[in-house]
Amino acid sequence: MDAGLLIDAEGVAKSFAGVRALRDGRLALRPGTVHALCGGNGAGKSTFLNILMGLLRRDEGRIAVSGREVSFSTPAQALAAGVAIITQELSPIPDMTVAENLFLGREPRRLGCIVDRAALNRRAAELLDRLRFRIEPRATMRSLSLAQTQLVEIAKAISHESTVLIMDEPTSAIGEAETEILFDAIRTLTAHGVGIIYVSHRLTEIFTIADEYTVFRDGGFVATGRIADIDRPGLVRLILGADVRDEYRAHPAPSGPAMLEVERLGRDGWFEDITLGVRRGEVLGIYGLMGAGRSEFLETVYGLAPANGGEIRVDGQAVAITRPADALGAGMALVTEDRKATGLVMSGSVRENATLSCLPRLSNGPVVSERRERTQVGRMVDLFRIKARSIEAPVQSLSGGNQQKVVLARCLGTEPRILLCDEPTRGVDEGAKREVYAFLSRFVQEGRCVVMVSSELPEVIGMSDRIAVFRRGRLAGVLDAAEASQERLMQLAS
Numbered sequence: 001m002d003a004g005l006l007i008d009a010e011g012v013a014k015s016f017a018g019v020r021a022l023r024d025g026r027l028a029l030r031p032g033t034v035h036a037l038c039g040g041n042g043a044g045k046s047t048f049l050n051i052l053m054g055l056l057r058r059d060e061g062r063i064a065v066s067g068r069e070v071s072f073s074t075p076a077q078a079l080a081a082g083v084a085i086i087t088q089e090l091s092p093i094p095d096m097t098v099a100e101n102l103f104l105g106r107e108p109r110r111l112g113c114i115v116d117r118a119a120l121n122r123r124a125a126e127l128l129d130r131l132r133f134r135i136e137p138r139a140t141m142r143s144l145s146l147a148q149t150q151l152v153e154i155a156k157a158i159s160h161e162s163t164v165l166i167m168d169e170p171t172s173a174i175g176e177a178e179t180e181i182l183f184d185a186i187r188t189l190t191a192h193g194v195g196i197i198y199v200s201h202r203l204t205e206i207f208t209i210a211d212e213y214t215v216f217r218d219g220g221f222v223a224t225g226r227i228a229d230i231d232r233p234g235l236v237r238l239i240l241g242a243d244v245r246d247e248y249r250a251h252p253a254p255s256g257p258a259m260l261e262v263e264r265l266g267r268d269g270w271f272e273d274i275t276l277g278v279r280r281g282e283v284l285g286i287y288g289l290m291g292a293g294r295s296e297f298l299e300t301v302y303g304l305a306p307a308n309g310g311e312i313r314v315d316g317q318a319v320a321i322t323r324p325a326d327a328l329g330a331g332m333a334l335v336t337e338d339r340k341a342t343g344l345v346m347s348g349s350v351r352e353n354a355t356l357s358c359l360p361r362l363s364n365g366p367v368v369s370e371r372r373e374r375t376q377v378g379r380m381v382d383l384f385r386i387k388a389r390s391i392e393a394p395v396q397s398l399s400g401g402n403q404q405k406v407v408l409a410r411c412l413g414t415e416p417r418i419l420l421c422d423e424p425t426r427g428v429d430e431g432a433k434r435e436v437y438a439f440l441s442r443f444v445q446e447g448r449c450v451v452m453v454s455s456e457l458p459e460v461i462g463m464s465d466r467i468a469v470f471r472r473g474r475l476a477g478v479l480d481a482a483e484a485s486q487e488r489l490m491q492l493a494s
Contacts, residue, residue, distance in 0.1 A: 005064070006031055006164050006195040007052070007083075012061035014047050022047040024220040025061065029164065029195040034186060036210035036227070037199050038239055040429040042387075042399055043216040045199060049166055053085050054078045065164065084162035086154050086170050094142040099124035101141055102156050127159055132181045146338055147174045147290045154182060158189070165189065166197045171205060172427045173338075175290040175455045176490065183209050201429050203232055204458055217241055239430050248437060248462030251481055252445075254282035257316060259449045260332075260418050262301060265310030270296040271473040274310070278418075283440065283450045285464030287457070289493050292470035294453045295337050298420045301451075302327045302334040314418070328357070333416035335407055337423045337453075343407040344395050351377045351391040353406050358413035380409035385435065401432025408439060419443060421452040425459065437463060457486045469493050 005028050012025030022044040029035050039045050050056040052063060054072030063070055065081050072078045075085075092101055099121045100107075108119040124137035133151045141149060150173040157165060167186075171179045186196060186209060198210055206213065207227060215222040215238040223238050230238075258277035266272040271293030278284040288294045299305045301312060303321040312319055314330045321327050327334070336342040344353050354377050355362060362372045377391050384405040388398055395406055404424070411419065424440070425433045440450055440463065454460040460467055461484050469476045469492040476492040 004031075004067075005029060006066055007197070008064040008067075009048075009052070010062050012048060012051060012063065013059050014051060014056060015059055020219055022051075022219050025051070025216070026221040026224070027197070027214050028224070029197060030212070031163075031193045031195055032190045033211040034190060034196045034198050034209050036206040036213040037197055037216070038206065038213055038235065039216035039222075040239055040401075040431050042218075043239075043429075044219040045216055046168075047219075048216070049085065049168065049197070049199070052078070053083065053166070079160060079162070082163035083166070084157045084160045084164070085166040085168065086157040087168050092141040092144075092149055092152065095140060097121075097137065098128075098135055098139050098141065098144070098152055099137040101152060102127065102137075102159055127155055131155055131158065131185050145290070146341075147178060150174050151178065151182075154185075158185065163193070164195050164197070166199075168199045169201070169427055170198075171200065171202065175288070176457060177289045177494065179205070201425075201427065201433065202456060203235060203430070204456070206235070207232065215239055236430060248459075250441075251465055252281065254279040254444075254449075254465055256280040258313075259315060260301075260451070261313040261316075263311045263313070265297070265300065265312065266308055267293075267296060267300045267305060268308045270300075271470065272309075274475050276468055276475070276478070278449045278451055280447050280449055281444050282465045283444055283452055283463055285460040285467040286451065286453045286470060287455075287460050287467055287489050287493060288470030288476075291472075292493065293473040294470050295422050297470070298334065298422050298451065298453060302332060302420055304334075328414055328416075331415075331417040333357070333411035333414050333419055335411055335419070335421040335424050337426065339403055339407050339426075343410075344403060346394075346396040348395060349392045350381070350386065350388050350395055350398070350406055353395050354380050354391075354409040355413060357410050358415075361413070361415075376413060377409075380413065383412075384409055384439070399429075399432075401428040401435075404428050404432065404436065408436070417448045419448065419450045421450060423453060423455060425454075425456070457489060461486070461489070 007027060007029035009025055009027045012022060014022045025044060025048040027037065037045055051058045054074045054077050065083060070081060102124050103120060108116045110116045121137045128135055128137065133155055135148055135151060154170055170182060190196065200206055210227045212226055214224040256279060258279050261277040263275050265274045274297060286294050300307050303323045303326050306322065312321055319330050340346055355373050359368055362368055362376060381391065386405045387402050395403055425436050444450055452463060465481055466478055467484050467489065468478045469489055471493055
């Protein structure tokens with residue numbers, strides 16, 4: 001094993017109940033580099049990283065950290081050896097402060113036992129300022145947005161001063177501006193010799209920040225190399241194992257009057273004076289930086305939060321939407337930003353989640369028809385190609401991409417005409433993204449419409465017919481797809 005490498009892994013394998021989840025995990029991480037670990041859901045990436053962090057014991061293979069062969073049995077052992085991880089699954093303690101979460105178990109103390117809160121808050125403020133994360137150390141985690149919570153998790157991992165930092169989908173909940181701040185922090189870390197294993201389904205990020213790549217597919221190593229020596233189509237071919245067509249949609253001209261209109265809509269503290277319309281056959285994209293009011297706008301249109309002014313019209317008729325049931329009755333459905341917190345009942349089955357919003361349609365009086373329910377679920381499983389061992393499998397056992405498909409199936413079960421999507425491809429792999437894009441394209445081709453919030457510039461440009469840009473709670477402009485560019489959107493958003 002190479003003593004000059006921070007991580008040198010070869011032939012790592014793991015089986016669960018006789019099923020091989022990882023058969024040949026390999027990765028070589030050099031000091032001062034960002035190494036992208038790429039692959040679809042089920043490729044073996046998570047199993048490999050869990051073994052590396054001591055969450056799982058490997059069956060075969062070798063792993064060395066800085067030239068010394070290791071076999072961690074706990075994450076604490078990995079941390080002691082200088083290996084830290086930022087996971088995709090956020091784990092804050094909601095009623096503790098940001099500072100308490102950052103240094104949990106490592107608090108500065110007086111007299112050996114009393115937590116020195118002034119020093120704790122000072123250390124937290126210094127760390128957050130160094131990273132340029134604008135978060136108040138004394139705020140409770142419960143009061144933070146999803147994006148701010150993600151930044152706290154990133155800061156916590158960096159605070160360990162590790163030589164190896166694993167970042168698993170670190171930008172899944174943050175916007176473009178926060179991503180640039182994170183990339184600046186990454187460049188500072190690598191300049192001091194830290195090695196970073198970077199996992200992201202956002203290929204644009206990989207080509208921006210990574211120096212090298214390794215691809216896993218179907219549980220095994222496929223290829224490794226320098227990012228400078230491969231292009232995006234070549235990397236996609238390695239990830240998917242096949243040539244693929246362009247992932248985004250064609251843009252036929254939408255026809256007819258507006259299906260959904262909002263006029264001078266506002267919500268105290270979040271956004272004001274928003275006037276927009278979306279027509280039959282149209283995808284209206286919404287872009288903006290963190291805190292611009294995009295998600296809050298969708299929540300208000302759907303009745304999850306009250307508007308304090310303005311009007312909502314469906315097919316030209318004013319509608320009073322004060323709760324989600326009103327929105328459902330008006331033909332709307334909402335794909336929420338965080339599928340695990342608000343989109344799914346994680347302990348429930350695929351069947352229960354897929355039919356959760358349309359049970360009245362499947363019932364005879366107060367009793368749900370088992371036959372109609374199973375027919376509905378079977379149709380959705382086939383339509384979205386949901387991969388699960390059965391429809392009774394807990395949804396938490398599915399990959400991120402398949403969980404997102406269950407969210408879409410639940411929404412489609414209400415037979416909506418207007419689909420509100422908040423980050424519809426957050427945390428899903430390249431193959432699942434393309435299936436989501438194909439679904440949205442079919443949805444509007446059938447004479448319906450989509451309003452889609454996305455933090456990914458290539459996605460919002462590629463999928464939208466028009467793009468509304470939010471800035472600090474106001475509408476900064478609306479661009480046709482033909483005139484939109486990443487630079488123009490960023491200028492409007494900032």
